[in-house]
Amino acid sequence: MAFLNDIGKFAKSVADKTGNMVDVTRLNSKIGSLKDEITALKIQIGDQVWSKYAAGEPCDAQLSGICGEIRNRLEAIEGVESEIAAIRSGDK
Numbered sequence: 001m002a003f004l005n006d007i008g009k010f011a012k013s014v015a016d017k018t019g020n021m022v023d024v025t026r027l028n029s030k031i032g033s034l035k036d037e038i039t040a041l042k043i044q045i046g047d048q049v050w051s052k053y054a055a056g057e058p059c060d061a062q063l064s065g066i067c068g069e070i071r072n073r074l075e076a077i078e079g080v081e082s083e084i085a086a087i088r089s090g091d092k
Helices: 002-054 061-089
Strands: none
Touching: 002 061
């Protein structure tokens, strides 16, 4: 009988641990979703700052510097796209 009681305790322990793992996984998933929402909101902030910068509206020096770096990369992308177009058209 003691053996069956031990098996029952072990099975209950495994079931409890499995249930806990499911709960932790569900909660970690919720944390991931909330972090994704935060990232989306940060992107919205960035889009608003960029739109104001691109429209010539003044912004603080630090944001202006970051926006300038974005502009530099956009210009670099245009240059690379021109190279790609030249390669595809056989000019290079």
